[in-house]
Amino acid sequence: MNAPSSTTGERLVHVPLGDRAYDILIGPGLIARAGGEIIARLTGRRVAIITDENVGPLYLAQLMDSLQTDGFEAVSLVLPPGEKTKSMDGLAAATDMILAARIERGDAVIALGGGVIGDLAGFAAGIVRRGVRFIQIPTSLLAQVDSSVGGKTGINTRHGKNLLGVFHQPDLVLADTAVLDSLSPREFRAGYAEIAKYGLIDKPYFFHWLEKNWKKVFEGGPERIEAIAISCQAKADVVVEDERETGRRALLNLGHTFGHALEAATGYDSSRLVHGEGVAIGMVLAHQFSARLNLASPDDGQRVAAHLAEVGLPTRMVDIEGGLPPTQILMEAIAQDKKVKSGKLTLILTRGIGQSFVADDVPTSEVFSFLEDMR
Amino acid sequence: MNAPSSTTGERLVHVPLGDRAYDILIGPGLIARAGGEIIARLTGRRVAIITDENVGPLYLAQLMDSLQTDGFEAVSLVLPPGEKTKSMDGLAAATDMILAARIERGDAVIALGGGVIGDLAGFAAGIVRRGVRFIQIPTSLLAQVDSSVGGKTGINTRHGKNLLGVFHQPDLVLADTAVLDSLSPREFRAGYAEIAKYGLIDKPYFFHWLEKNWKKVFEGGPERIEAIAISCQAKADVVVEDERETGRRALLNLGHTFGHALEAATGYDSSRLVHGEGVAIGMVLAHQFSARLNLASPDDGQRVAAHLAEVGLPTRMVDIEGGLPPTQILMEAIAQDKKVKSGKLTLILTRGIGQSFVADDVPTSEVFSFLEDMR
Numbered sequence: 001m002n003a004p005s006s007t008t009g010e011r012l013v014h015v016p017l018g019d020r021a022y023d024i025l026i027g028p029g030l031i032a033r034a035g036g037e038i039i040a041r042l043t044g045r046r047v048a049i050i051t052d053e054n055v056g057p058l059y060l061a062q063l064m065d066s067l068q069t070d071g072f073e074a075v076s077l078v079l080p081p082g083e084k085t086k087s088m089d090g091l092a093a094a095t096d097m098i099l100a101a102r103i104e105r106g107d108a109v110i111a112l113g114g115g116v117i118g119d120l121a122g123f124a125a126g127i128v129r130r131g132v133r134f135i136q137i138p139t140s141l142l143a144q145v146d147s148s149v150g151g152k153t154g155i156n157t158r159h160g161k162n163l164l165g166v167f168h169q170p171d172l173v174l175a176d177t178a179v180l181d182s183l184s185p186r187e188f189r190a191g192y193a194e195i196a197k198y199g200l201i202d203k204p205y206f207f208h209w210l211e212k213n214w215k216k217v218f219e220g221g222p223e224r225i226e227a228i229a230i231s232c233q234a235k236a237d238v239v240v241e242d243e244r245e246t247g248r249r250a251l252l253n254l255g256h257t258f259g260h261a262l263e264a265a266t267g268y269d270s271s272r273l274v275h276g277e278g279v280a281i282g283m284v285l286a287h288q289f290s291a292r293l294n295l296a297s298p299d300d301g302q303r304v305a306a307h308l309a310e311v312g313l314p315t316r317m318v319d320i321e322g323g324l325p326p327t328q329i330l331m332e333a334i335a336q337d338k339k340v341k342s343g344k345l346t347l348i349l350t351r352g353i354g355q356s357f358v359a360d361d362v363p364t365s366e367v368f369s370f371l372e373d374m375r
Numbered sequence: 376m377n378a379p380s381s382t383t384g385e386r387l388v389h390v391p392l393g394d395r396a397y398d399i400l401i402g403p404g405l406i407a408r409a410g411g412e413i414i415a416r417l418t419g420r421r422v423a424i425i426t427d428e429n430v431g432p433l434y435l436a437q438l439m440d441s442l443q444t445d446g447f448e449a450v451s452l453v454l455p456p457g458e459k460t461k462s463m464d465g466l467a468a469a470t471d472m473i474l475a476a477r478i479e480r481g482d483a484v485i486a487l488g489g490g491v492i493g494d495l496a497g498f499a500a501g502i503v504r505r506g507v508r509f510i511q512i513p514t515s516l517l518a519q520v521d522s523s524v525g526g527k528t529g530i531n532t533r534h535g536k537n538l539l540g541v542f543h544q545p546d547l548v549l550a551d552t553a554v555l556d557s558l559s560p561r562e563f564r565a566g567y568a569e570i571a572k573y574g575l576i577d578k579p580y581f582f583h584w585l586e587k588n589w590k591k592v593f594e595g596g597p598e599r600i601e602a603i604a605i606s607c608q609a610k611a612d613v614v615v616e617d618e619r620e621t622g623r624r625a626l627l628n629l630g631h632t633f634g635h636a637l638e639a640a641t642g643y644d645s646s647r648l649v650h651g652e653g654v655a656i657g658m659v660l661a662h663q664f665s666a667r668l669n670l671a672s673p674d675d676g677q678r679v680a681a682h683l684a685e686v687g688l689p690t691r692m693v694d695i696e697g698g699l700p701p702t703q704i705l706m707e708a709i710a711q712d713k714k715v716k717s718g719k720l721t722l723i724l725t726r727g728i729g730q731s732f733v734a735d736d737v738p739t740s741e742v743f744s745f746l747e748d749m750r
Contacts, residue, residue, distance in 0.1 A: 099534040127539045159474040
């Protein structure tokens with residue numbers, strides 16, 4: 001854990017994607033000086049900010065001030081919070097506002113919010129005039145360590161989550177760590193699940209560090225910035241290797257196939273289950289299923305479950321309030337998930353902590369009986 | 376005019392775009408053997424066909440037969456014809472059908488129809504699962520020589536035409552020239568305007584050939600296939616050089632900035648003006664405006680107008696039935712057009728027939744007074 005840091009503790013992670021390369025800045029106070037960071041990286045002088053009713057009242061005025069001080073013409077759209085905004089209607093509202101603001105190819109759309117706003121605004125930026133510039137200002141821990149990096153955008157449909165979208169890389173990500181203090185403990189924990197994921201994919205030493213230091217990450221301070229910077233670097237490394245997910249990038253879906261199915265099964269009702277909680281349960285299931293297939297030791301699954309439970313995350317399907325539909329319904333959600341090719345089920349499995357791999361020929365019958373036994 | 380030809384007169388134009396390279400096949404009878412051509416180029420075995428109520432009754436059964444004979448699982452969606460289908464609602468209907476058909480990344484969406492269906496289906500294929508395979512079977516002359524090649528997709532919004540979309544290259548284009556016999560003379564002429572455009576951009580010898588041979592192109596036979604193949608090759612050459620329109624590709628917009636403004640001014644009412652007619656008037660205006668700026672001889676504009684009028688195309692704004700709104704409204708449509716960067720007007724101008732160029736700093740006041748004088 002010796003990544004370079006400045007005196008303010010601010011970090012810069014560069015994502016070297018050729019003519020789509022960009023910087024991720026991580027540290028406190030970035031929203032207040034967003035204008036200066038953006039003007040250095042944009043040819044246009046118009047920006048359209050998309051945010052939601054939770055985040056807007058907290059940070060929109062501060063962001064607008066900074067942009068206007070630096071000479072930007074800025075307009076904003078405040079959408080309802082929650083997954084339901086990631087819809088065709090939300091996309092229509094966002095694109096209409098961007099076009100009304102006459103955003104051209106050198107101008108930018110700014111996402112100020114969590115993963116929902118980032119995914120929606122990024123999709124809108126990717127299709128207006130077949131692509132305008134895009135800046136992410138993620139305000140949830142989940143968005144800072146995962147969804148704001150890598151260029152995946154999308155909305156949900158009645159067939160499943162994120163089934164419509166484009167790859168559209170941001171031109172800049174500003175992860176203001178000061179805003180994380182306003183998150184509820186539950187939201188913070190949900191983001192933490194994705195941080196733990198990077199350790200479980202291929203960084204056993206990082207998972208070990210988290211087991212020892214997680215309280216400091218939750219309390220704030222240098223360990224928090226450290227954990228976010230390591231996560232962004234880990235994601236950037238995978239994205240650079242496989243931008244359009246034809247191979248290795250699929251590892252980032254560790255816990256996500258089970259997690260998405262659980263989200264679908266609870267109707268994307270965030271009072272019952274948020275994305276990071278689904279991923280937490282999904283990661284434990286992935287380790288347990290790997291053990292059942294004799295790929296990994298059951299001890300590893302227990303260690304993962306113990307750590308996630310210690311931080312307060314759900315780790316079992318029975319932890320979800322209100323019960324789940326029959327296993328067959330879960331299987332249908334899994335089958336409609338993107339990780340299916342020509343009818344074969346692709347799952348991220350593991351040989352132990354930090355030893356995940358892509359298994360692209362998992363029999364659905366094995367998954368069915370495993371899920372039956374685990375509920 | 377010595378492009379190679381087989382005994383059936385069929386032509387193949389290859390578009391060498393690296394891992395997005397594809398073939399354009401041009402000749403009679405391609406729909407009847409579409410299955411064989413597609414199976415050779417696709418890993419998946421599911422296809423979703425999108426067509427409209429004009430084209431579906433004529434060719435859908437034939438296409439389905441060919442696909443099913445070759446072992447494809449094919450489903451279809453028949454949408455209302457016309458520009459209004461290129462909307463957010465049309466996109467929602469298309470993507471919903473594609474997802475319901477469980478089209479995965481190696482499967483394909485097939486557009487069977489004119490430019491509207493191609494643009495809409497291509498956009499849908501570009502955003503379902505962040506991109507599935509896409510096959511164009513263009514059934515209008517306009518689509519065969521222009522919109523089916525090059526990967527531009529899109530829908531219209533209340534702010535203007537094609538303002539939402541993605542770049543998504545097809546994996547195959549099947550231009551069945553036999554279907555052109557079912558086009559009305561007006562539709563054929565509208566497509567011919569785009570053929571003439573390739574001569575006017577940078578092929579004076581081709582424009583000269585068209586002046587002599589246009590009747591044979593209209594009657595069918597080898598000259599028609601020749602003209603389509605030369606047009607596809609011309610478009611492919613420009614697209615390969617500048618796939619995402621950062622420079623030279625803008626030349627393909629010759630006549631289009633004026634043309635789009637006229638389409639907007641007539642409410643996209645195809646009974647008054649179709650796209651190719653707008654382009655015909657727009658190309659004449661581009662030549663006349665270039666002459667007014669002392670860039671080209673007025674004789675060239677007269678020659679262009681004379682040829683387009685001879686084939687039966689409109690060449691003046693007064694040729695549009697029902698009148699036009701005030702010039703200020705036309706200017707607003709031009710300003711919202713994509714060919715605007717940071718408030719400066721980009722127009723394709725010319726130094727003479729076959730000598731077009733991108734002018735990126737045209738004063739809007741000059742355009743305004745020119746349009747005032749021409750109406």
